[in-house]
Amino acid sequence: MSVTLKDVAKQAGVSAMTVSRVINGREGVDTETQRRVEAAIEALDYVPNRIASGLISQKTQTIGLIVPDVVNPFFSPVVRGAEATARKAGYRVLLCNSEGDLRLEREYVEDLVSHRVDGLLLAPANDRSRHCVFPLLRRNFPVVLLDRSLPDLDCDLIISDSASGARKLVEHLISVGHRNIAHLTDADDTSTGRDRLRGYREALEGAGIEYHEDLVLRTTVDQIGGYRATQQILAHDQLPTAIFTVNNMTVVGAMQALRERGMSVPKDMALVCFDDVEHLAVLSPFLTVIDQPAETFGSLGAQLLLERISGKAGPRSRRIVLQTDLIIRASCGSKTGIPRRE
Amino acid sequence: MSVTLKDVAKQAGVSAMTVSRVINGREGVDTETQRRVEAAIEALDYVPNRIASGLISQKTQTIGLIVPDVVNPFFSPVVRGAEATARKAGYRVLLCNSEGDLRLEREYVEDLVSHRVDGLLLAPANDRSRHCVFPLLRRNFPVVLLDRSLPDLDCDLIISDSASGARKLVEHLISVGHRNIAHLTDADDTSTGRDRLRGYREALEGAGIEYHEDLVLRTTVDQIGGYRATQQILAHDQLPTAIFTVNNMTVVGAMQALRERGMSVPKDMALVCFDDVEHLAVLSPFLTVIDQPAETFGSLGAQLLLERISGKAGPRSRRIVLQTDLIIRASCGSKTGIPRRE
DNA sequence: TGTTGAAGTGTTATCGTTAACAGTGCATAA
């Protein structure tokens, strides 16, 4: 079917080995021979088969990248960062969308392993993702976790300081007068959810505000989850004055639910969340958020992974905690906020 | 290093062939033998090497996907759609970010070919991408183009009806009273740019408005391009009353430039563009846009590609034109502007 | 009893490339 090294060898009147040497730039090939081989390669439009070389070298020069959703404006920069860094080092990226689904995630991991990727970048769905990562680590397979840590798992890791981010956000809400603050988060099965909840509680404590269990709503951290949880909040007898959602998708659902009830932000309800979104930030600088350095998650993660793959990493696992930025805009009713549109 | 089929065979006391049969669910294996093999697989934690099978079958079950930028809210759904569809058919996706750069794009194509992907989904950078696609088609290599067509290239293709979209958008501007409409587009080297410009001109003609060359600004279709081009516009003696930008990134830059000049939308300037952005649509239903079915580009593209790969496609190339939606919001000063979703 | 054939299993060669080793010349040195 496709042109092989042997075809080139025949065309150039040399052995396959000589062609291989030319392709890989090994020295010890006569200039004239080299010229003939290169002519043959050109003439036949030969492209080396990296799959076959990979079989021998036991390296695919490919890494796997599993994220819950590329469309999520937090994860798409992660993907870009990881891909760019990997590519610069000569690695390809197999992209997988786990949809935050454990079963899919496990299937992806198995598929990537059977495809013999040299390493795996994983933004895990939740704590139970541990079950499919642990066997890899036992085999010394290079893995770097992104965004979320997994319980009792000693693994390279890039996270951001969720607790401090959440604390900053809630402290800001408190500083502009809110005391009744709802929090939309997940089912207590992700490190990010737990850390942000912790930050929320710390901020309340710090201000001497009592923690109310019924102000913390557990839901799926997507648009529909944010929508439903907000509906629940709005069914309460006594409404909170602010909602803090755990991420950028939940906040979209929350906004929908508020709008359906004819409530406006920040007049009737303050609204803040994790993750800044570029388009929103410019076109509608409105939401007060915690900004995470998303692209850095990807590029730094890829870097750690490549070090691990090349054996430069040493046995100890590395844990990198990125700092977050509080971006104050107008969604809290804060006096310091900039009007939504001028 | 890693466990191979031979190791399993030895452990189970059978030949490699028998193990292969069990793995691939071929019949003609004794139930008892099968049990032993499965036990050995389990015991050794064996994962089949798909690279090696690929060498024989001449199929990698992998497709390449090249987009200018995963972070662009138009392309990230394209990626998701393509990945999901490919995956359901048992294909993996190698993701490449060309950054709209021809040289990078060419490198990616060569790399994907040397990695023996079974097919390629390409959202080309511009007309000159033709040079790296044409050789593939000559070799009958499966390719599907996304979003942009390439001149004189007979290739499967998914595009949207850019001309009619642009016409709808500009007709709307005209209908609410604008007659002096600037258009930010690219250097006339993409089909989308040309088609949208054509739609723009058609709408003007239809309304008997003269076409002014100096109202059409050529730029890179990203944020910085939109910013600079808008600055140029604002330096004109006579300002237009509306700006139509060719895509969702350019509009961000345009907005920045307007804001810097203290101009607000739509009071001082109307602003419309191609591509809706989910977060904006809900959190700030403000921009009047042409919405393209981005995810469908990806899923349908993958579907066409898989048909081509499996030989189900027939020799003729297919050209699919997706329809667009005009979503009227508030950025034109239109009296009829209704928020898209309540 | 011998033949036939189906079920189950093994052997060999191969996919495209490369590592390791084995030549072949030819020039220089002894």
Added chain:
DNA sequence: TTATGCACTGTTAACGATAACACTTCAACA
């Protein structure tokens, strides 16, 4: 002249899996 070594090139055997074929059994039947 013969030895020595260098430069260049070829041969063989892998990498891990599988297709194609060959070989056992053993039951069924003439």
